[in-house]
Amino acid sequence: xxxxxxxxxxxxxxxxxxxxxxxxxxxxxxxxxxxxxxxxxxxxxxxxxxxxxxxxxxxxxxxxxxxxxxxxxxxxxxxxxxxxxxxxxxxxxxxxxxxxxxxxxxxxxxxxxxxxxxxxxxxxxxxxxxxxxxxxxxxxxx
Numbered sequence: 001x002x003x004x005x006x007x008x009x010x011x012x013x014x015x016x017x018x019x020x021x022x023x024x025x026x027x028x029x030x031x032x033x034x035x036x037x038x039x040x041x042x043x044x045x046x047x048x049x050x051x052x053x054x055x056x057x058x059x060x061x062x063x064x065x066x067x068x069x070x071x072x073x074x075x076x077x078x079x080x081x082x083x084x085x086x087x088x089x090x091x092x093x094x095x096x097x098x099x100x101x102x103x104x105x106x107x108x109x110x111x112x113x114x115x116x117x118x119x120x121x122x123x124x125x126x127x128x129x130x131x132x133x134x135x136x137x138x139x140x141x142x
Contacts, residue, residue, distance in 0.1 A: 010104055012090050019103045039102045040071040046109075047139075054139045055121050056109040061134055063088035064105040067098035077138025 026035040043064065047053050057064050062084035065075050089100025112120075122131040 009087065010107060012100070015089050015100050015103050015107070016092065018107070019099055022103065023099075036071070036099050039099065039106075040068055040073065043102055043105070044068060044073055051140055052119050054136060055119060055134055056112045057105045058108050058112060058123050058134060059083050059087040059125055059132065060101070060105040060108045061136065063096075063101045065136070066096070067101040067105075070098050075138065077136055079136075083132075 022039075023035040026033070026038060030038075046056075047068075054061050054065075062079045062081075065079065066084055066088075069075050087104070089097050089102070089104045091097040091100065121134045123134065124130070125132045
């Protein structure tokens, strides 16, 4: 079970292990299919389900958006580079990994769905009572 996401960044090793577990299960059930492409398709469908759906990914949104753009999906708008850099999934070499990033965003969304009112856009990223607000103008007008 993951810790609460208030002032919490998941351990990158945990995320890579989670990705390996998901990938193994997927490839066992669907040999020859791409787990990476499947994750991206699921994320995009969820994001496009409503204009506020991106809020489920909290601070992970900016890195998730970058991952989906890298996977070939058409998202636009200006991001928040510092938040994206901090809340991103990394491969074993410490470089941006779209698949690990999607797992981090999925893990956060699972926590969000269980603990937050839908549409919440403010998050206490540093645990100091000062809230950061997620707002992506390009997503608000879908």
